[in-house]
Amino acid sequence: MISNTLSVTRIARLTLLSLGALIFLAPYIFMISTAGKAQSEIFSSSLSLIPEQWSYIENFSKALSRVSMTTLLFNGVVVCALIFVIQIVVAIPCAYAMAKLKFRAARTMMVLVMLGLLVPIHATALPIYMAFDRLSVLNSYAALVAPFSISVFAIFLFLQFFRAMPDDLIHAARLDGMSEAGIVARVIVPNAWPAITAFAIFSVVAHWNDLFWPLIVVTNQDYATPPLGLLYFRAAEAGDDYGALMAATLIITLPLVTAFLLAQKRFVEGITMTGLKG
Amino acid sequence: MSVLSLRGITKSYGGNAILKGVSLEAEAGEFIALVGPSGCGKSTLLRIVAGLDHGDSGEIVIGGRSVARMVAADRNVAMVFQSYALYPHLTAGQNIAVPLAMRRLTATQRLPVIGNLLPGQKQIRSDIQRQVKEMALALKIDHLLDRKPGQMSGGQRQRVALARAMVRRPAVFLMDEPLSNLDANLRVHARGEIVDLHRRAGVPTLYVTHDQSEALSMADRVAVMIGGNLLQLASPKEIYDNPSHIEVARFLGQPKVNVLETRSDAAGIVRFGDLALLAKRGQAPDAPVKLAIRPEFVRFRAAAAGRLSARVERMEFLGSEVIVHARLDAIGEVMTSKATPSEAASLTLGQPVDVEIMPERTVLFDKEGARVEAEPIAIAASLEKVHG
Numbered sequence: 024m025i026s027n028t029l030s031v032t033r034i035a036r037l038t039l040l041s042l043g044a045l046i047f048l049a050p051y052i053f054m055i056s057t058a059g060k061a062q063s064e065i066f067s068s069s070l071s072l073i074p075e076q077w078s079y080i081e082n083f084s085k086a087l088s089r090v091s092m093t094t095l096l097f098n099g100v101v102v103c104a105l106i107f108v109i110q111i112v113v114a115i116p117c118a119y120a121m122a123k124l125k126f127r128a129a130r131t132m133m134v135l136v137m138l139g140l141l142v143p144i145h146a147t148a149l150p151i152y153m154a155f156d157r158l159s160v161l162n163s164y165a166a167l168v169a170p171f172s173i174s175v176f177a178i179f180l181f182l183q184f185f186r187a188m189p190d191d192l193i194h195a196a197r198l199d200g201m202s203e204a205g206i207v208a209r210v211i212v213p214n215a216w217p218a219i220t221a222f223a224i225f226s227v228v229a230h231w232n233d234l235f236w237p238l239i240v241v242t243n244q245d246y247a248t249p250p251l252g253l254l255y256f257r258a259a260e261a262g263d264d265y266g267a268l269m270a271a272t273l274i275i276t277l278p279l280v281t282a283f284l285l286a287q288k289r290f291v292e293g294i295t296m297t298g299l300k301g
Numbered sequence: 302m303s304v305l306s307l308r309g310i311t312k313s314y315g316g317n318a319i320l321k322g323v324s325l326e327a328e329a330g331e332f333i334a335l336v337g338p339s340g341c342g343k344s345t346l347l348r349i350v351a352g353l354d355h356g357d358s359g360e361i362v363i364g365g366r367s368v369a370r371m372v373a374a375d376r377n378v379a380m381v382f383q384s385y386a387l388y389p390h391l392t393a394g395q396n397i398a399v400p401l402a403m404r405r406l407t408a409t410q411r412l413p414v415i416g417n418l419l420p421g422q423k424q425i426r427s428d429i430q431r432q433v434k435e436m437a438l439a440l441k442i443d444h445l446l447d448r449k450p451g452q453m454s455g456g457q458r459q460r461v462a463l464a465r466a467m468v469r470r471p472a473v474f475l476m477d478e479p480l481s482n483l484d485a486n487l488r489v490h491a492r493g494e495i496v497d498l499h500r501r502a503g504v505p506t507l508y509v510t511h512d513q514s515e516a517l518s519m520a521d522r523v524a525v526m527i528g529g530n531l532l533q534l535a536s537p538k539e540i541y542d543n544p545s546h547i548e549v550a551r552f553l554g555q556p557k558v559n560v561l562e563t564r565s566d567a568a569g570i571v572r573f574g575d576l577a578l579l580a581k582r583g584q585a586p587d588a589p590v591k592l593a594i595r596p597e598f599v600r601f602r603a604a605a606a607g608r609l610s611a612r613v614e615r616m617e618f619l620g621s622e623v624i625v626h627a628r629l630d631a632i633g634e635v636m637t638s639k640a641t642p643s644e645a646a647s648l649t650l651g652q653p654v655d656v657e658i659m660p661e662r663t664v665l666f667d668k669e670g671a672r673v674e675a676e677p678i679a680i681a682a683s684l685e686k687v688h689g
Contacts, residue, residue, distance in 0.1 A: 191382040191386035192388070192389075194348075194353045194373075194380070194386065195380070195382060195387075195388075197353065197372070198373050198374065198379060198380050198400075199374070199399050199465075200374040200400060200403035201374070205403075209388075210388060213388075213390040214389055
């Protein structure tokens with residue numbers, strides 16, 4: 024039996040954890056606080072978390088009216104969804120082939136995947152930009168999505184997960200009459216949900232919050248993703264209006280935060296499962 | 302007519318020969334056990350028959366068709382795996398239905414939603430459901446059909462795996478150590494069940510196991526594989542009493558067969574204690590030979606100055622029998638005897654004993670291990686042959 028009484032060590036442990044949590048949450052809390060302050064209060068010398076005068080409505084209406092927040096959020100959803108779906112569609116069959124099929128290029132592919140993991144997007148950004156420019160596809164969803172459609176990280180993650188799947192399962196499926204595509208769709212994917220969930224977190228979080236690539240390929244506000252929208256908002260519309268800026272920031276971070284809170288348990292499960300299996 | 306025939310199958314991995322030309326013929330309705338120590342290539346052979354692996358050379362004929370170039374699904378074979386390999390995300394009923402659905406429904410009919418709208422598929426699906434139900438009743442797993450593999454015990458999973466393999470009436474049935482993940486009691490029970498099912502279905506079965514008692518008790522014929530060669534294929538009794546190779550004799554039988562190294566004389570006579578064997582047709586004259594005698598045909602008697610004396614070293618009481626180990630005085634080898642408890646009662650540790658060997662149960666092998674046909678002769682006659 025674990026006693027529920029607050030022993031000294033328990034209190035110490037909880038204090039330490041709360042303190043850590045507070046440090047990590049401080050910027051976000053400060054953001055929430057600032058989103059409710061009037062312009063004059065933000066630049067006052069006193070530092071208080073609770074606004075003296077509640078200006079949430081004012082700031083949020085500014086944030087919503089000055090830029091097209093729905094366009095930003097819609098772009099964010101479209102881009103993240105497209106990237107995620109294409110990454111999954113490409114990476115799962117690829118990882119399956121590398122993990123379970125024998126073919127000559129398997130080793131070379133493994134080396135290429137490793138190399139891919141080592142090269143950051145920043146290194147290839149310029150050549151890709153030039154290519155997109157020649158193809159006249161800048162300022163489009165294609166430009167936002169295409170460079171991320173093949174994720175070596177996804178291939179690597181699924182590869183580790185699939186290797187742990189028993190060979191006999193695939194053999195049984197072949198004897199039952201399934202094609203290789205059938206095996207992927209009917210056996211591999213239904214059993215790979217933990218890995219897919221884990222990858223979904225990495226992919227969606229990374230691309231929802233990505234500023235670097237949209238900044239390079241998008242100049243037209245119609246295709247701006249949320250972080251890029253914020254940038255425009257600050258530069259063009261808000262100027263020094265930090266209250267409205269924070270309100271806008273709050274709006275664009277809200278989808279991910281709520282998604283995480285709703286599916287917290289599953290997310291953690293997914294990550295720990297892949298961790299154990301890999 | 303043979304329903305399954307394998308001819309000269311070879312396979313090597315990176316210069317390592319796993320199968321060195323294995324040939325085998327199975328008759329209709331036959332149960333053949335492939336038995337051998339781990340790493341002898343028996344599982345590889347099974348996988349090659351199934352089409353999950355490809356041999357380097359050789360021919361596989363199933364039901365009169367050469368299948369060596371066909372993929373697994375087209376060979377019409379079913380397999381039960383050691384790990385059962387049930388689909389973890391499907392219920393037992395869905396697991397059993399998969400091979401039927403894959404064969405009877407077209408690709409479009411199998412599609413979710415759209416498939417349900419196509420004509421004809423409803424009839425096929427209810428047919429499949431009926432067959433699954435029948436199969437489940439036959440294997441007494443009808444109460445498990447809605448459970449997922451994770452919610453079943455090992456024995457239940459094994460039955461579901463059997464049902465999935467049997468439901469589509471394959472031409473050949475392959476089993477890869479299907480009982481090795483069960484506990485000992487359940488295993489003996491499941492043995493009987495598999496044999497019963499096999500009799501009822503009448504599908505020729507290739508059953509891989511490393512457990513010799515499984516092979517001997519279940520199979521119509523036993524194939525002993527050692528080091529990538531199929532050394533002997535015969536009925537359990539024949540293979541036990543009349544091994545064609547010393548490795549077969551060594552592999553089968555518990556406790557292990559006694560092997561004594563000796564020499565034949567110029568006339569091809571092998572003498573050992575009271576025993577004299579004459580190799581047929583002048584085989585192995587004046588050559589090193591090996592004598593193999595099963596422990597049940599060796600008896601130790603309290604010493605009465607026979608020709609072959611030994612000392613009792615160790616006794617293992619097993620309930621219905623006692624295994625006695627005694628070291629031969631002459632050559633320092635240990636011989637094993639299987640005795641009844643009453644016979645063993647007169648023996649004590651360290652006691653000098655006479656070794657009696659049943660001559661007609663002794664088999665002779667040459668130094669490579671190949672069988673040498675020999676017949677026992679009277680000791681007097683053997684002396685005559687030499688001196689006369």
